[in-house]
Amino acid sequence: MAAATLTISATGVNLHRSEMEKPSRCPPGDHAPRGARSSGGRVTAASDITAESSRSEAGTWALRWFAPLVLLALSILSIGTRYWEPTSLFWDENYHVTSAQKHIAGVMYMESHPPLGKMLIALGEAALAPNSELDTSALLRADRVEQAQLPTGYSFAGVRLASVVSMITAVLLLYATLVLITGRRLLAFVFAALPALDNALVVHARSAMLEGIQLAFALGAICMLAFSLRSGSRVRLRHYAGLGTLVGLTIAVKLNGAVLLLLPVALFMADQWPALRESRWPAAARRLSAAVPAFCLPALLVFFGSFYGFIATSTEVIPGHTYKASAEYLQHLREHTTWTASGFRAGLRDHLRYMAEYADGVPRLDVCKPGENGSHATQWPLGGKTINYRWNREIVRGLSYVEYTYLVPNPLVWLVVLGGIVLSFALVLGRVVFGHAVTRPRDYHWLVLFTSLYLAYFAAILQIERVMYLYHYLLPLMFGIANLAVLWNYLFGDGLAAGRWHPRINLLLLLLLVAAGFAWFAPLTYGWPLSTSQMEQRMWFDVWRLEPVR
Amino acid sequence: MDLSRKDSVLTVLLLIVGGLLAHAMWPVRVAPVLRLKLERNASPIGHLDQTRTIVESRDVFVDRLDLSHGGRLRHAELGDIGDDGYRENLFLGVRKRFDVLVAGDYRFLIGSDDGFSLRVDNRPLCADPRPRALSVQTCGIRLEPGAHEFALDYFQGSGPSGLTVQYGRQNQSANFWFGDDSPYFRFAPETPE
Numbered sequence: 001m002a003a004a005t006l007t008i009s010a011t012g013v014n015l016h017r018s019e020m021e022k023p024s025r026c027p028p029g030d031h032a033p034r035g036a037r038s039s040g041g042r043v044t045a046a047s048d049i050t051a052e053s054s055r056s057e058a059g060t061w062a063l064r065w066f067a068p069l070v071l072l073a074l075s076i077l078s079i080g081t082r083y084w085e086p087t088s089l090f091w092d093e094n095y096h097v098t099s100a101q102k103h104i105a106g107v108m109y110m111e112s113h114p115p116l117g118k119m120l121i122a123l124g125e126a127a128l129a130p131n132s133e134l135d136t137s138a139l140l141r142a143d144r145v146e147q148a149q150l151p152t153g154y155s156f157a158g159v160r161l162a163s164v165v166s167m168i169t170a171v172l173l174l175y176a177t178l179v180l181i182t183g184r185r186l187l188a189f190v191f192a193a194l195p196a197l198d199n200a201l202v203v204h205a206r207s208a209m210l211e212g213i214q215l216a217f218a219l220g221a222i223c224m225l226a227f228s229l230r231s232g233s234r235v236r237l238r239h240y241a242g243l244g245t246l247v248g249l250t251i252a253v254k255l256n257g258a259v260l261l262l263l264p265v266a267l268f269m270a271d272q273w274p275a276l277r278e279s280r281w282p283a284a285a286r287r288l289s290a291a292v293p294a295f296c297l298p299a300l301l302v303f304f305g306s307f308y309g310f311i312a313t314s315t316e317v318i319p320g321h322t323y324k325a326s327a328e329y330l331q332h333l334r335e336h337t338t339w340t341a342s343g344f345r346a347g348l349r350d351h352l353r354y355m356a357e358y359a360d361g362v363p364r365l366d367v368c369k370p371g372e373n374g375s376h377a378t379q380w381p382l383g384g385k386t387i388n389y390r391w392n393r394e395i396v397r398g399l400s401y402v403e404y405t406y407l408v409p410n411p412l413v414w415l416v417v418l419g420g421i422v423l424s425f426a427l428v429l430g431r432v433v434f435g436h437a438v439t440r441p442r443d444y445h446w447l448v449l450f451t452s453l454y455l456a457y458f459a460a461i462l463q464i465e466r467v468m469y470l471y472h473y474l475l476p477l478m479f480g481i482a483n484l485a486v487l488w489n490y491l492f493g494d495g496l497a498a499g500r501w502h503p504r505i506n507l508l509l510l511l512l513l514v515a516a517g518f519a520w521f522a523p524l525t526y527g528w529p530l531s532t533s534q535m536e537q538r539m540w541f542d543v544w545r546l547e548p549v550r
Numbered sequence: 551m552d553l554s555r556k557d558s559v560l561t562v563l564l565l566i567v568g569g570l571l572a573h574a575m576w577p578v579r580v581a582p583v584l585r586l587k588l589e590r591n592a593s594p595i596g597h598l599d600q601t602r603t604i605v606e607s608r609d610v611f612v613d614r615l616d617l618s619h620g621g622r623l624r625h626a627e628l629g630d631i632g633d634d635g636y637r638e639n640l641f642l643g644v645r646k647r648f649d650v651l652v653a654g655d656y657r658f659l660i661g662s663d664d665g666f667s668l669r670v671d672n673r674p675l676c677a678d679p680r681p682r683a684l685s686v687q688t689c690g691i692r693l694e695p696g697a698h699e700f701a702l703d704y705f706q707g708s709g710p711s712g713l714t715v716q717y718g719r720q721n722q723s724a725n726f727w728f729g730d731d732s733p734y735f736r737f738a739p740e741t742p743e
Contacts, residue, residue, distance in 0.1 A: 495556070500557070502561070506560050532629060533629040
C-alpha cells in the first residue's frame, strides 16, 4: 500500500509521495505522515503523530456530519438569503445577463471571457425561468444592457443562481480539501467558514458574475489534488484526468484560472518524487509521457468543449451584431453549420481573436481619473480599492440613508490571510536559505504549494497592463485561506491532536472575530441602509478608499 | 515554545484583535455637554432673521463647539452634524447655562460659515446675520462669577459650512473650546431625552 509522504529536498522544497513499505495504519481522515522518512530535512514525525492520530478529533462522528451541515446552513444563510436582491443590475451583470439571455435564445455574440460561466448563468435562468412571461428581447440586441431596458418585474433569481450555488459548493469543497489535508474537521470547519463570512466573496457570489462559478471549479481542482495525495492510495492516471477536467473548467470560466496549471506539476512531483530523487529519469519520463496526456486531454476537452457547445448552439445573428466574425464564420452561421468541424474551427478562431483584441483594448489603470474603480494588484491584499457597485439613497425624517452594494473585504479574513502568506513565506525561506528543520513535513509542503499559487498569481497579474479590479484577488484569496488553515495546523496541530481545549477555543475565537467583522460590514453586502456617519465608521483603512454617498 | 505557551500567546493576540475590533465598532460618543437644535428650512436661507419655515428639526448633542472640518459642519469624532439631510438651509441654535469661576474680561471667538448672532445673558454681543465665508469674529464681555446664559444662533445656506466657538481671558493668549471646562468656565452636561 502506498501512503502519502511529504518530504523536503536538500536543494529545495517539493510536494511528493513515497512508497511505504508497510501498509498504512492511518484511519480515514488522518493523513499524518506516520513513519515517514524525510530525505533532506531529516525530520521524523512518527511518535508524535501516533499519539496525534489516536486522539484526533477527525474521527468523531458528530463532527463528521455536523460540521459540514452547519457549514452548508451558514453558506446558504450568508450567500443564498434573498440573493435576487438588489433587483437591479450592477457591475458586470450588465454584460453577463445579456450574454446569458443570448445563450438561451441561441444568439451568437462575442465577449472577452470564455463562454462556460455565462452558459451556467444561462442554465440557472433556464432552470428557474422566472422571466419566461416577460419580453426579454431587448437583451438580445445589446451587449451591455441598462436597467431601464429590462422589462418591469424582471427577476434576478435565475441569472444569479449559478454563482450562488457554485459559491456554496466552493465552501463545502474547501472544507473537504482541508479535511483531506489536515485530517482535522474542526479546523477545516473554521477555515472553510471564512469564505462564507467574507463580505467581498459574498457580495460577488450573490451576483450574475463569473467569480463564484470559477471558485467552485478551482476549489474542486485543489480538492482533487488533495484527494489524489491522500494517504493509503497511489496516484492514478484518472487523478490526472480529474484534475485536468477541473482545471480546464476553471479556465473555461475565466482565463486567470490558468494559475492552476501549477497543480499538475505538484501532483507529478509528489507522484514521482522517489524516481526523481533517485535520478531514475527513464521511469519518471515514462510516467510523464502518460501523465501529460492524462491531464491535458480532459483539460483541453472541457475548455474547447465549452466553446464547441457555445458555437454549435448559438447560430442566430442579430442584424448589426456580427462583431468581428469572419466571412467564413458568418457563412456557417447563416447555414447553421457551426456544429461541423469547419464551422467550429472558424468560430473558435474568431472568438479567440476577439478575446485577444478585447484584452488589448482595455484601458490601463489611471488613478488620476475621477471615479476610477481599478486598483493596482499590490493593494489588493489590504483591500484596495473597494468598489461601490450600486447605491440607493433615501431621506427618512430628514436623515439620509443609503443602501449600498459595495465590494468591501472582511478585514479579519483578508489581513489574517496576508499574515499567513507572510509567515509561510518566512517559513519557506527559513527552510530553503537557512536549512531550518520542518516539524510537520506534510503541512509544510502544502504551505509551499499554496504560497506558490498565491505568489504565482501575483507574478502573472503584475505582467498585465490593462486595468484590473479588486475582485481579481478573490481567487488568490482562496489560496490564502487554504494556506492559513494549513499554517494553523502546522503551528497548533499538535495541541489539537492532543485533544487540548485551548487550541480549540482559539479556533472558535478566530471564527467569532471573523463573524463579528462580517456582521459589521454586512450592511454594505446586503444593502441595509446606512447613514453617512455609520458609513464613515466603516472607513477603516485609507487604502480602501471607501466613500459614503453624500 | 511548549504547546500551552504557544496557545496562550495566540489567545492574547486574538483578544487584542478582538479589542481593536470592538473599539472600531463601538458607537462614537462624546459627552453631551451642548444641545444643538437643528432646524431644516423649507426655503433657501439668506439672512439669520428671515421668516423661518421649519420642515424638520432634531437635537444633536456634542461636547464642544468645534464644528468646522473639511469645509463642512462636522464634528471631529461624530462626523457630519445632522448627516446629509441637514447639509443646506439649516438653522442651528445653542442655549447653554454656564458657570463663570473667575470674574474678568473675556472674549468669545466665533468662526462661522454662514452667519451667526451671539447673546450672553440676553445681551447682544456680536452678529453677522448674512451669508459669508468662514471667518472668525472676536467679541468681548465682562463676566462676574456665577451662572450665565449663552445663546448662539447660526445658519447654513448653501456651499461650505462650519461653526466654531472658543473663549478665553482678554489678557491671556490661551483659548478654550466652548464646552470644555477651564479654570474660568464650567459646563454641566445635558441630559439627552
